[in-house]
Amino acid sequence: MVKAKKFVLINQFSGFPKESDVEIQEEELPEIKDGEFLCESLYISVDPYQRAYPQKTGDVIMGSQVAKIIESKNPEYPVGKHVVGHYGWKTHHILDNSPSRLGIPPKIIPDDLGVNLSHFLGVLGLTGLSAYFGFLKICRPKAGETVVISAAAGAVGSIVGQLAKNRQCKALKESAPEGVDIYFDNVGGEISAIVLKHMKEYGRISVCGSISSYNEKEEIRVPLVQRDMVSKQLKMEGFLIKQFVDYFSEGVYENARWLKQGKLKSKETITKGFENTFQAFTNMLRGKNFGKALVEL
Numbered sequence: 001m002v003k004a005k006k007f008v009l010i011n012q013f014s015g016f017p018k019e020s021d022v023e024i025q026e027e028e029l030p031e032i033k034d035g036e037f038l039c040e041s042l043y044i045s046v047d048p049y050q051r052a053y054p055q056k057t058g059d060v061i062m063g064s065q066v067a068k069i070i071e072s073k074n075p076e077y078p079v080g081k082h083v084v085g086h087y088g089w090k091t092h093h094i095l096d097n098s099p100s101r102l103g104i105p106p107k108i109i110p111d112d113l114g115v116n117l118s119h120f121l122g123v124l125g126l127t128g129l130s131a132y133f134g135f136l137k138i139c140r141p142k143a144g145e146t147v148v149i150s151a152a153a154g155a156v157g158s159i160v161g162q163l164a165k166n167r168q169c170k171a172l173k174e175s176a177p178e179g180v181d182i183y184f185d186n187v188g189g190e191i192s193a194i195v196l197k198h199m200k201e202y203g204r205i206s207v208c209g210s211i212s213s214y215n216e217k218e219e220i221r222v223p224l225v226q227r228d229m230v231s232k233q234l235k236m237e238g239f240l241i242k243q244f245v246d247y248f249s250e251g252v253y254e255n256a257r258w259l260k261q262g263k264l265k266s267k268e269t270i271t272k273g274f275e276n277t278f279q280a281f282t283n284m285l286r287g288k289n290f291g292k293a294l295v296e297l
């Protein structure tokens with residue numbers, strides 16, 4: 001019998017998340033049935049959406065993990081293989097091949113890729129894929145263009161910056177005097193309104209997130225952006241990474257190829273110990289991470 005530990009939301013977050021909003025609970029897992037497998041989390045992802053997206057009190061905090069299969073009654077998921085899934089902050093999971101909330105079943109990580117397992121929550125996971133699709137497919141960068149990225153040192157932003165340089169773009173963290181062709185927006189609010197003022201005609205804006213608003217209790221008021229949008233004929237497109245789910249393997253393959261060629265570098269801020277997951281989460285919200293914020297169990 002395995003005892004799983006899990007982080008459960010016991011109070012709705014209000015303002016900056018507090019330790020008293022969550023609780024570590026234990027759950028005795030039943031024996032696995034035919035078609036199921038038991039896996040042990042090795043890495044857990046802490047992400048801004050865990051603050052932004054409404055979650056129900058009593059639920060396990062949502063999130064992705066890389067886990068090792070330790071028992072199996074499903075030949076497609078043999079013992080010893082690793083999977084990446086989206087099943088919440090929990091040390092052990094009993095899973096089968098049903099899809100997670102992202103609409104995909106647990107994905108076996110190939111043994112022969114020669115990259116760290118943790119990368120499947122970062123550069124080869126949802127954040128790296130958000131950079132790949134949100135920048136390359138939405139912004140369609142061309143050599144010589146000026147790119148501005150907000151939250152540029154974070155998980156998504158740090159990959160976008162490297163992809164921009166690989167495309168011979170000029171990647172900047174702040175607004176550029178000569179004007180901006182592409183704005184990759186992770187932050188929203190006032191900073192974004194300022195960047196919009198510096199956009200060139202026909203500029204493109206990929207809206208990935210708006211972290212400046214996630215911990216705010218009051219609705220945020222920002223300057224009018226429509227004048228710039230119209231007068232400079234800008235294109236602004238928001239996305240959720242699940243939109244690209246049918247093309248994930250392309251993004252993983254390309255990011256892995258660039259990683260091996262040294263054209264992409266993966267930065268990770270790793271916190272050790274499941275019990276410290278909430279701390280890792282709030283550290284990330286405070287901007288203490290460089291690259292992807294993760295927990296190693």
Ligand SMILES: NC(=O)C1=CN([C@@H]2O[C@H](COP(=O)(O)OP(=O)(O)OC[C@H]3O[C@@H](n4cnc5c(N)ncnc54)[C@H](OP(=O)(O)O)[C@@H]3O)[C@@H](O)[C@H]2O)C=CC1
Binds near residue numbers: 047151
């Ligand atoms: N659309 C999608 O499918 C996805 C969207 N996202 C979004 O992408 C963005 C970046 O996520 P991710 O790369 O995982 O996270 P990061 O690794 O960038 O971590 C969050 C960073 O945001 C910055 N930050 C925190 N609070 C504020 C604030 N009030 N104002 C400005 N900056 C702040 C901090 O960096 P610092 O303060 O040091 O600049 C912090 O390090 C988020 O908005 C997230 O919601 C992420 C994944 C998928």
Ligand SMILES: CCCCCC(=O)/C=C/[C@@H]1[C@@H](C/C=C\CCCC(=O)O)[C@@H](O)C[C@H]1O
Binds near residue numbers: 048053054209241
């Ligand atoms: C609701 C605020 C989302 C902010 C953008 C963001 O960080 C997205 C991250 C996605 C995350 C989205 C989670 C909930 C979205 C609601 C739609 C749904 O799926 O029911 C998840 O899709 C993986 C992250 O990359």
